[in-house]
Amino acid sequence: MYYTSRADLDALLKACDAADAADLHLGPSRPPIMRAQGRLQQVPGYPYDLTTADMDLILEFACRSATGPSSVQALDDMDFAYLPAITNDVNQGKLSVYRVNAGMTIEGIRMVFRRLPSEPPTLQQIAAPQPYIDILDSQRQGLILVTGPTGSGKSTTLAAGIRHLIEGDNSLHIITLENPVEYRYTGLNQDAAYVTQRELGRSLKNFTIGMKSALRQDPDIILVGEMRDLETMRMAMEAAETGHLVFGTVHTTDVAATISRIVQMFPTEEQQAARVQLLSSLRFIIAQQLLPKLGGGRVAAREFLEFTPDLRKKLLELNPATLFNELKDATALEGITMMGAVRANYDKGLITPKELRRWELILQEATT
Numbered sequence: 001m002y003y004t005s006r007a008d009l010d011a012l013l014k015a016c017d018a019a020d021a022a023d024l025h026l027g028p029s030r031p032p033i034m035r036a037q038g039r040l041q042q043v044p045g046y047p048y049d050l051t052t053a054d055m056d057l058i059l060e061f062a063c064r065s066a067t068g069p070s071s072v073q074a075l076d077d078m079d080f081a082y083l084p085a086i087t088n089d090v091n092q093g094k095l096s097v098y099r100v101n102a103g104m105t106i107e108g109i110r111m112v113f114r115r116l117p118s119e120p121p122t123l124q125q126i127a128a129p130q131p132y133i134d135i136l137d138s139q140r141q142g143l144i145l146v147t148g149p150t151g152s153g154k155s156t157t158l159a160a161g162i163r164h165l166i167e168g169d170n171s172l173h174i175i176t177l178e179n180p181v182e183y184r185y186t187g188l189n190q191d192a193a194y195v196t197q198r199e200l201g202r203s204l205k206n207f208t209i210g211m212k213s214a215l216r217q218d219p220d221i222i223l224v225g226e227m228r229d230l231e232t233m234r235m236a237m238e239a240a241e242t243g244h245l246v247f248g249t250v251h252t253t254d255v256a257a258t259i260s261r262i263v264q265m266f267p268t269e270e271q272q273a274a275r276v277q278l279l280s281s282l283r284f285i286i287a288q289q290l291l292p293k294l295g296g297g298r299v300a301a302r303e304f305l306e307f308t309p310d311l312r313k314k315l316l317e318l319n320p321a322t323l324f325n326e327l328k329d330a331t332a333l334e335g336i337t338m339m340g341a342v343r344a345n346y347d348k349g350l351i352t353p354k355e356l357r358r359w360e361l362i363l364q365e366a367t368t
Contacts, residue, residue: 003054006061006156010084013113015043016262017096024098024113027105028052037296055109061101063109068102069109076141077103080201081180082113085301097184111132120159120183121332127299128160129336131306134259135284136164140190140220140281143240145227147252152288153300154249158223159183166193173218177210200225205221211235224248230265237274240281253306253366254338279315287338290296291351300352301342305335339363 003009012032016024021034028050032043034340062082072078082098098113100105123133140169146154159182166185170193179200198204207224208231214222227233227248240246252258266274284306284358290298318326331337339359346356
């Protein structure tokens with residue numbers, strides 16, 4: 001065994017930081033592998049294969065629980081944040097935070113550590129659309145959703161929005177319910193802003209309980225990391241209707257599909273009322289994807305639509321059978337479609353012609 005203490009794990013992560021690696025892959029019968037400059041490669045100075053005993057100990061150290069390995073072996077995947085006990089020289093003395101996923105494979109426990117910035121980026125740094133920034137500056141009630149597949153940067157877009165709110169209006173009480181906590185806001189200028197962060201599995205049993213608790217804690221803004229179940233969605237919509245600004249994520253690929261997915265979460269007899277409640281409370285939807293960037297890295301392509309009072313009124317008056325197509329049309333006319341966002345990246349020289357063509361084919365197939 002090569003990993004007999006938490007310090008051994010932290011030293012490995014420091015080696016990855018020194019190589020500016022985004023991810024660290026760990027599994028039995030192979031050496032540690034990192035993704036740096038978009039390519040998987042061996043971590044310098046770590047040529048030895050990991051053992052199953054190494055993996056058990058690494059998981060214990062990372063999740064701070066001796067029962068972690070047995071939970072994963074029982075086929076319960078784990079997601080959590082890890083904060084090393086050492087400083088990161090590359091990050092100017094600040095601590096790196098890692099999002100960790102642990103799961104079982106046929107070889108044994110596998111883990112992936114993803115390095116996160118020590119503080120959330122600004123909206124300008126992630127090139128957030130201006131209408132989204134305008135909504136954050138003007139709205140203190142309603143529902144804002146960021147959607148996309150796993151790994152599409154949803155949490156980063158939300159965190160940048162929360163940072164903008166903290167730095168722009170210090171009178172807010174913001175409660176976040178996350179799985180895991182990926183960004184911390186303690187280093188930001190928040191003289192009067194009060195940020196309460198709760199993490200599933202550590203300080204939070206589930207999102208539904210977290211929502212019930214949050215509504216009793218005098219919040220101005222609530223961020224729900226994942227809206228996957230009916231009760232969490234129901235409570236988020238009710239909170240958005242009763243004077244709170246609610247942020248959340250949904251695993252959908254475009255604006256129209258997001259509305260359909262949420263409505264279909266409800267029992268058939270409740271869907272009409274849910275549709276009305278949702279359209280009444282919505283303020284903005286961003287659906288995003290990360291594309292390989294020319295020269296290395298990734299760049300976001302964001303479909304979006306602002307739900308203005310006029311648009312909400314129009315959509316509420318529609319026959320539900322035509323809502324999906326009307327949302328597609330509204331996104332094309334009043335927002336930005338995914339194809340429009342991809343093409344904008346191409347026009348700026350950020351993606352290759354091959355990537356543009358790939359998305360043309362993907363989106364063409366999605367409409368047939």
